[in-house]
Amino acid sequence: MPSEQVMKAAMQAYIDCFNRADPEAIAALYADDATVEDPVGSPLKSGKAEVAAFYKMAVATGAKLKLAAPIRASHGNSAAMAFDVQLNMPTGEAIIQVIDVMTFNEDGKFTSMRAFWGKSDMVLLKPPA
Template sequence: MTIDMTMAANKSADMKATLLDYVAAFNAADAERVAALFADDATVEDPVGGPVIAGRESILAFYRHATSLGARLEVVAAPRGSHGNAAALCFAVYARMQGQPVRIDVTDVMTFGADGRITGMRAFWGPDDVHPQ
């Protein structure tokens, strides 16, 4: 198997840029901008093991709610690309749960379509990734 490293590097860079755009749009509380990064038939599973949200309209509703809560995302490591159609980002979510400030350590893995839009987002975090602040 031969991998075209230039093509893979360009695609990887584009996916990484989208991950950072996702964080910027979320932190701007711009749910429409976040949802525009997703394909029409995309899915979101946040957290992994929870309900899967399907379709851009449902994803928009999810992010309208999420951004209305005042949460803030902070990237804690550079995005990671791949030789395929996926990229990952580790970040901390600063939010309130049950009235208390918390930090949630998250790794999002996103898959991308040929047009560069996100086709799937899976947020990996569990109960032991939630830390009181």
């Protein structure tokens, strides 16, 4: 089981790789057989190819991630973090309030990611000028 420090560093790397728009680096944080459920309640993306395609699309939106509170570890192989997805859309500036939960393998790679957010977590900050 990876240490709390290893898990938290991987979560922080996820934020950092996303914010420098590097989908390959995000995909490299995942194990080959990892799954992504984003949002929770939607069909799983499964395996490195689907995960990489998902982040290529996500990063292309220009979205940026900002931690809302310090990253949490656990006494198991999981960690969690609350953050805001900052979006600059044709309809104005908006945020999506998200909590991601990751599980890890022995090598400190993500084996799963689940993103908790619903329609009520999308907040319009500023209408278009």
